[in-house]
Amino acid sequence: MAEPVVTADLGHGPEGDPNRRDFIHIAAGAAAVGAGVMVAWPLINQMNPAADTLALSTIEFDTSKVQEGQQVVITWQGKPVFVRNRTAKEVQEAVSTPLGDLKDPQTDAERTKPGHEPMLVVIGSCTHLGCIPTFGSGDYGGWFCPCHGSHYDTSGRIRKGPAPLNLAVPEYEFTAGSKIKIG
Numbered sequence: 001m002a003e004p005v006v007t008a009d010l011g012h013g014p015e016g017d018p019n020r021r022d023f024i025h026i027a028a029g030a031a032a033v034g035a036g037v038m039v040a041w042p043l044i045n046q047m048n049p050a051a052d053t054l055a056l057s058t059i060e061f062d063t064s065k066v067q068e069g070q071q072v073v074i075t076w077q078g079k080p081v082f083v084r085n086r087t088a089k090e091v092q093e094a095v096s097t098p099l100g101d102l103k104d105p106q107t108d109a110e111r112t113k114p115g116h117e118p119m120l121v122v123i124g125s126c127t128h129l130g131c132i133p134t135f136g137s138g139d140y141g142g143w144f145c146p147c148h149g150s151h152y153d154t155s156g157r158i159r160k161g162p163a164p165l166n167l168a169v170p171e172y173e174f175t176a177g178s179k180i181k182i183g
């Protein structure tokens with residue numbers, strides 16, 4: 001439901017009518033806000049990204065280039081993104097993990113796209129202090145961050161160590177067949 005519109009009552013009473021004073025204050029406030037917007041706009045406009053930067057805000061990648069059991073690292077907005085084509089065993093381990101065992105509970109289905117379950121796309125930056133974890137070591141069959149010892153599972157979920165959160169899944173979608181668009 002729409003919010004009610006509040007309007008100031010001009011009033012026609014004698015000088016000192018509180019309604020009239022209110023209107024003057026409101027009008028003065030509105031003028032000040034207007035001036036603020038005019039001053040702020042050139043600054044905001046300067047902060048808008050240039051067209052070439054915007055183009056880099058999304059990238060496309062064909063996941064068919066990633067063989068089962070392999071991982072490709074691509075760069076998106078200056079960050080490494082792991083695109084891993086998981087084996088059936090890795091998927092099974094991720095799916096069968098009880099949510100109660102997780103520090104940052106998230107199902108594997110919440111971290112993948114329907115119909116593309118083996119493909120895991122995560123930002124390769126440890127959620128502790130940003131080191132790049134490596135795959136194939138650690139206690140949970142996934143990634144291990146050597147900086148301070150965080151262990152991630154085959155879904156990129158934090159299982160042990162100081163990192164507070166799972167490896168982040170970027171905004172992405174499958175566009176055509178095996179192609180994904182990130183961003």
Ligand code: FES
Pocket residue numbers: 126127128129130131145146147148149150161162163
């Ligand atoms: S940065 Fe990864 S454990 Fe500290």
